[in-house]
Amino acid sequence: MNRPDLMIDTCCLGNKTLMAWLGKYNGGKFISAVSYMKYKTDAISRGKGEMFDRIIRSSGIKVRPFDKNDADMAAKLMASRPDEILRCNACGNINWNDTMIAAQAERLSLTVVTENTKDYPSDPSFRVMTANEVISSFHTFRVFPAAA
Numbered sequence: 367m368n369r370p371d372l373m374i375d376t377c378c379l380g381n382k383t384l385m386a387w388l389g390k391y392n393g394g395k396f397i398s399a400v401s402y403m404k405y406k407t408d409a410i411s412r413g414k415g416e417m418f419d420r421i422i423r424s425s426g427i428k429v430r431p432f433d434k435n436d437a438d439m440a441a442k443l444m445a446s447r448p449d450e451i452l453r454c455n456a457c458g459n460i461n462w463n464d465t466m467i468a469a470q471a472e473r474l475s476l477t478v479v480t481e482n483t484k485d486y487p488s489d490p491s492f493r494v495m496t497a498n499e500v501i502s503s504f505h506t507f508r509v510f511p512a513a514a
Contacts, residue, residue, distance in 0.1 A: 371395075372388075373467060374427060377481050380405075383501070391426075394428075394476070395425065396430045398432060430474075440469035477500075481496055483495075
């Protein structure tokens with residue numbers, strides 16, 4: 367079974383089970399620089415900024431920069447799907463973080479791992495899964511060819 371490359375949403379970065387599982391996952395593992403900044407800010411305020419960086423490294427997660435191509439995709443998402451990802455369901459504010467994460471994931475063909483699946487596009491071409499769905503769907507072991 368092919369293992370998709372994953373874009374981990376900010377809400378999943380504190381999931382210890384997922385972080386440990388990601389350390390053994392053989393597919394690509396990324397977080398957006400947007401998620402990194404948001405989570406790192408909170409970690410620093412709690413005196414755990416260095417610990418957060420160690421967890422990211424030990425899980426093999428790479429931080430993806432947010433560039434002009436991502437910004438262009440985010441603008442297209444916001445213009446084409448305003449009812450889905452333009453506004454936060456709880457507060458009504460523009461949901462910039464999730465829009466930027468969705469833009470990177472869509473542009474790079476990554477599967478978003480989140481507990482807030484409703485914050486992401488619902489069309490079939492956009493891949494989004496919860497942490498539990500990812501863990502139960504993809505084995506972390508490597509398959510080696512049998513010796514001849």
